[in-house]
Amino acid sequence: MKSAVLVFPGINRERDMARTLKLVSGHEPTMVWHAETSLPKGTDLVVLPGGFSYGDYLRCGAIAARSPVMDAVRKFADDGGLVLGVCNGFQILCESGLLPGILMRNARLKFICHDVHLRVERSDTPFTRGYNAGQVIRVPVAHGEGNYAADAETIKRLDGDGRVLYRYCSASGEVGDTHNINGAAQSIAGIVNERGNVLGMMPHPENHVEDIMGCTDGRGLFAGLAAHLERAA
């Protein structure tokens, strides 16, 4: 696995992400500054970490989405490369048009910072193969704008095409308004693009990968990615 972690001004989770990628895959990722116009040769996974790029000015992720490196990411994704965006990274992917829709202010206006449960909707994707379909995992969230919204047609298509990979749920896996922490359409926590090679998700799986963190449920996502890429290599 040869991963690249993008660094935008105001991002603050890039080290967590890099640490996790190294821990799970055994390979040190390359940190790539937003002003770069190309990705390191041989990159097979691009990760957009969480944080507050450009201080969330204008709209979350809006300015980062227009930075030079994003043209390279767009080309990488067009060629089938795997892209993972977490939290602010998800917002940047939506703003850049790599994923449909937008992350709106949380329905109850509060910044939400605690563990949540996610239901893994399917296991036959590079982003979920480390889990079983229907499995419930516990990972942290930390966001003020995670309320996924898109037009009704897009939501219907995401649902119908199996592009919702993670949903907010209860500890036993029930999905519903009570467990939908931020008001996201259809309790969406993570979606992929049409081709299935770009995932955006609000929760932080990279923060639940070691025993010292109290939970290792996030590990499956990265282990799955590593296994997928090792096999492809």
Place this chain on the structure above:
Amino acid sequence: MKARVTVTLKTGILDPQGKAIEGALKSLGVDGIASVRQGKVFDIELPGADKTKVEAALKDAADKLLANTVIENYAIEVVG
């Protein structure tokens, strides 16, 4: 030239910030407020004097960055 671009949420898009402001106005006892929706105003100065070109540049700016047309509308006003 000077111009103003106003960005507003499309009808039907939930605006929790507007709702919170609406609630605050009510609790302050400000009468006669039916509803509040929050938007953004950009005051922009442009060196050019050709109104058509200025408007085209502003439209480009709004489409590319100022507004996210998934959820927002914008209006351009050249103020002279």
